[in-house]
Amino acid sequence: MKNFTFQNPVKIVFGKDTIAQLANELPKDAKIMITYGGGSIMRNGVYDQVIAALKGFTYIEFGGIEPNPHFETLMKAVEMARAEKVDFLLAVGGGSVIDGTKFISKAIRYAGDCWDVVVDPKAVSELVPLASVLTLAATGSEMNNGAVITRAATQEKYAMYGAYPEFSILDPQVLYSLPKFQIACGITDSYIHVLEQYLTKPDQSPLMDRWAEGVLQTLIEEAPKVMKEDPDYNSMANFMLSATMALNGFISMGVEQDWTTHMIGHELTALTGLTHGVTLAIVMPRIMDVLRKEKGDKIVQYGERIFHITSGTYDERIDETIRRTEEFFNSLGIKTRLSDYEVKEDVIDEIERRMAERGWKLGENRSVDAPVVREILEKSK
């Protein structure tokens, strides 16, 4: 087992009708900025619940944070927060709103060009505390300090680290009104978060392996139930808890991590606008194929423990495991080929060019350079 440091200070308030607990969790004397997205919270009742809980608090609102939140949009929130002397942020939304709010938190008190806080790890500032009311189970942003920010002007998308939410409120009932495509992408995103932390090599930590496999099994088991027209509360709760546990550090203690799928997926989204979860479902099966020499032993373990694949040659077992993984994404209505979305050669060219320009070597073995990325994308066509 590798040496590691672990700490996750986020308070999770989980369950039915928990949004009202905002009143107990928020600091009484803060000037709060509520951030949200395109307005779905107006239609599903979440906005009304939040406003009811905020009676007696001082707050302003900033709406309109888009999916894959834009630096350009978020800077308007930063300016408003500075002008209004905001000292607490409450993100009400999914991963994009929470991620965007982590950027706002880091940018408000930063004196220089705020793009620095995204791309330059040395650009530090006093973070404005934030909290969240989660409305979409997918990214895990509600219980980690990561964020992904897009610069629309240059079609770039980067991961950054900022504040952990002080607390996050997770009421599984908010998931009922989501379009099934969003649920499907949330399941896929969560599933691949686990694989990014799991699919490296065996025998690093048997406990972390079992916990990762536990999240995968639960997602597979709950997926058809939450995709039904009329899902039950416990299925939604199991899915929501699994999505949070998929990316809060609980399954990555002492083990290598990969994240190649996300890095390539971010480029696909930045250049084509494809939904995050879809890009992951396209790329991950091809990575398993191209990197089968490095990852084969763990792919075989994954296939055996999750899909009960125990016969065939080593390579046949890997192939079958890839097929079953892809079949799972397909069962959610997510297609797994670039051609399904009319992504053409020019996008592959540009991603290869960017990887070469940045000199990135991705993956747990730092073996995924620009030519390997091209091979993965060629196989994804």
Added chain:
Amino acid sequence: MKNFTFQNPVKIVFGKDTIAQLANELPKDAKIMITYGGGSIMRNGVYDQVIAALKGFTYIEFGGIEPNPHFETLMKAVEMARAEKVDFLLAVGGGSVIDGTKFISKAIRYAGDCWDVVVDPKAVSELVPLASVLTLAATGSEMNNGAVITRAATQEKYAMYGAYPEFSILDPQVLYSLPKFQIACGITDSYIHVLEQYLTKPDQSPLMDRWAEGVLQTLIEEAPKVMKEDPDYNSMANFMLSATMALNGFISMGVEQDWTTHMIGHELTALTGLTHGVTLAIVMPRIMDVLRKEKGDKIVQYGERIFHITSGTYDERIDETIRRTEEFFNSLGIKTRLSDYEVKEDVIDEIERRMAERGWKLGENRSVDAPVVREILEKSK
């Protein structure tokens, strides 16, 4: 799934040669009190590593905290800490030292009779921050806010809640020098911590079930390796991580908990001095037997998933699961009958009397009253 709130702020610094990191984690300007036990840290080199890391810090020492730490002993530390204006506590030891230090942390600034902070949940005070260097994997105290304190004068042992450690340093190498009996008790204690949170009823949270089963499976798998004369580092690390994860709240989100075994075990230790882990190994199999109507479905799940027991009638499967559980404790050299330790009828009488006097109803269904406790102990003879 039940509604729940989860937060665990403890920073874990885990791995080889991590004790030196104390210098980075401790507050520079604090007046520190180092607390420890009977002196094994002098013999195994841990004390020297701690003192080397503390160069430049201001500290005093309080040694001699016994197993099942005594209120009477700890009050001497409280008096010393008050006189020396200590404002940070560093526990170097196993669960007893860390538990005792949680009491000291809570008592230093408490104005009334300090026994109150153990038995009266309303007795609150400003907690003095603490941290730990763990030397024995067992109780999980390094990553939770619980403690168990004994009053020697009255032979009473009570659970209390205090501060979470600010950080805990876990170097698996410190386990090499432990007597095998202590390792065995640590495995047993960790295993039963999981069962206390798991062995209630199925279908509350499939993810928490899998994570609990993951800890149980890992403990069973690693047990023979860490009990060997010359254990390897990874086995020690896997055991140490499992023990911490067994009681830090990670496997109890949204599910019922039991804790009857611990409550009865504490009485056995208070009255006879039997080691904590031993008392649990005696009581838990009998609880599974006596409460088979309430717990049967979960016992059957546990037997199937951990011991692969899939044939026989419902009751036969329960019996075989109990037998396998007991066999596991026996395989560690721990005997599981009161008669093995010459515990006599008068102890059973006194425990029944105390339960009746306190009016306790234990377990997830509050069904374990004094007569049921007597039945459990009678079957444990």
